[in-house]
Amino acid sequence: MPYIxxxxxxxxxxKTQKRLLIEGATALVVTILNKKPETTHVxxxxxxxxxWGVNGSPSLNTKK
Known part of the structure; x- marks a missing residue:
């Protein structure tokens, strides 16, 4: 059972981007690892x- x-x-x-991430990640493990999509959790x-930080520093943009 893959867990991503x-x-x-x-x-x-x-929500659309999240759906596409879930679909894409699932497709990768199905294609590359031959796992079943119905048992793949994302x-x-x-x-x-x-x-969030990058390069040893907190993110500079904290505005939402």
């Missing part, structure tokens, strides 16, 4: 931008 966890910032991610965690 996608983390994104909580800024401007639409979780999207939306992380507040102020809790």
């Amino acid at each position: 966890n996608i983390k994104v910032t909580d800024t401007h991610v639409t 979780i999207i965690d939306e992380v507040p931008l102020e809790n």
Whole structure:
């Protein structure tokens, strides 16, 4: 049973984009790992931008 966890910032991610991420991630494990889509679980965690950092620093853009 594949479990895929996608983390994104909580800024401007639409329901359509989330659906496409879930469909795309599922398609990858089906195609590459020969897993069954009905047993593939995809979780999207939306992380507040102020809790996100890159290159050793907190994100500079904390406006929503």
